[in-house]
Amino acid sequence: MSTPALVTLPDIEAAAVRLAGVVRRTPLLLTQLGRPEAPLWLKAESLQLGGSFKLRGATNAVAQLHDDERARGVITHSSGNHAQALARAAREAGIAATIVMPSQAPAVKRAATEALGANVMVVDISEREAVTERLRVETGAVFVPPFDHPAIIAGQGTVGLEIAEELPDVATVLVPVSGGGLISGIAAALKADRPHVRVVGVEPELAGDLAEGFTAGQRVTWSSANTGRTIADGLRVTAVGDLNWHHIRTLVDDVVTVSEDEIRAAMRLTILEAKLVCEPSGAVAVAGYFAHSKRVGPGPTVAVVSGGNVESSLVRDVLR
Numbered sequence: 001m002s003t004p005a006l007v008t009l010p011d012i013e014a015a016a017v018r019l020a021g022v023v024r025r026t027p028l029l030l031t032q033l034g035r036p037e038a039p040l041w042l043k044a045e046s047l048q049l050g051g052s053f054k055l056r057g058a059t060n061a062v063a064q065l066h067d068d069e070r071a072r073g074v075i076t077h078s079s080g081n082h083a084q085a086l087a088r089a090a091r092e093a094g095i096a097a098t099i100v101m102p103s104q105a106p107a108v109k110r111a112a113t114e115a116l117g118a119n120v121m122v123v124d125i126s127e128r129e130a131v132t133e134r135l136r137v138e139t140g141a142v143f144v145p146p147f148d149h150p151a152i153i154a155g156q157g158t159v160g161l162e163i164a165e166e167l168p169d170v171a172t173v174l175v176p177v178s179g180g181g182l183i184s185g186i187a188a189a190l191k192a193d194r195p196h197v198r199v200v201g202v203e204p205e206l207a208g209d210l211a212e213g214f215t216a217g218q219r220v221t222w223s224s225a226n227t228g229r230t231i232a233d234g235l236r237v238t239a240v241g242d243l244n245w246h247h248i249r250t251l252v253d254d255v256v257t258v259s260e261d262e263i264r265a266a267m268r269l270t271i272l273e274a275k276l277v278c279e280p281s282g283a284v285a286v287a288g289y290f291a292h293s294k295r296v297g298p299g300p301t302v303a304v305v306s307g308g309n310v311e312s313s314l315v316r317d318v319l320r
Helices: 009-019 054-063 067-072 081-093 107-115 125-139 150-166 181-191 209-216 242-251 260-272 280-291 312-319
Strands: 028-030 040-044 074-077 097-102 119-123 172-176 198-204 254-258 301-305
Touching: 009 054, 009 150, 009 181, 028 150, 040 150, 040 280, 054 081, 054 150, 074 081, 074 125, 081 097, 081 107, 097 107, 097 125, 107 119, 119 125, 150 181, 150 242, 172 181, 172 280, 181 198, 181 242, 198 209, 198 280, 209 242, 209 254, 254 260, 254 280, 260 280, 260 312, 280 301
Parallel strands: 040 301, 074 097, 097 119, 172 198, 172 301, 198 254
Antiparallel strands: 028 040
């Protein structure tokens, strides 16, 4: 089987043009948390519209739909952030959106998705893909995947463009990994003209399918019963996408994992010391910085804080 074409820098630059004035250019914040030899910067995608980087990919995908596709509406499955992003992008485009969400998703994410006008169907996490496919066939809606699509990867890659523009001497970028859309796009954006920049994926130990596969040299799938245990609800996907895997094995330098305690500690530190509210998934890259200092290396380091959609009860629990 032939290797699929990777997303290119021109693809990402074209996405940036489509997103201009539609999504926020999020701040890159220097913290006092880092080591002197490796200053720590936070790319605050938690401050994006909808509270997550996902709006970039969803908006880029919707912007490229043809008229007949728009008339049929869009559909996807998501634990929350892609759900909200596609619901928002669809609303702005004036088209219908159906979202299949796992019952394990935080209630705050489900409510936010419904508030954006999407039709939400709740199923067990193990059934979300099958139900989405059944509804797609029944309704004719266009499936907009959470991560495994060139338009999604290109949209998420605009995060990498912004990092490169604002921090030209960046040495390492730490990226949380679920399905792999964000790290694929960031790596494609950075490696195109900055091949020396290290791109490192960070996963929860309880959802470490990519870390296992990266070491083995082949894409690995975990069960939802395993990945569903992590506090990082946005990172519970059972495997990275096929197109994402090809990007990762070609462009990503390393993949590490962090424990549940390390995620909680990083979330607490990010909220209290960096004054940036984040969800557990958004704290994973920060956790990677502290847990794997020897694998990060010297030089300016960016941890992508991918989202900030978190229930107040969990924030209280983590801070306690």
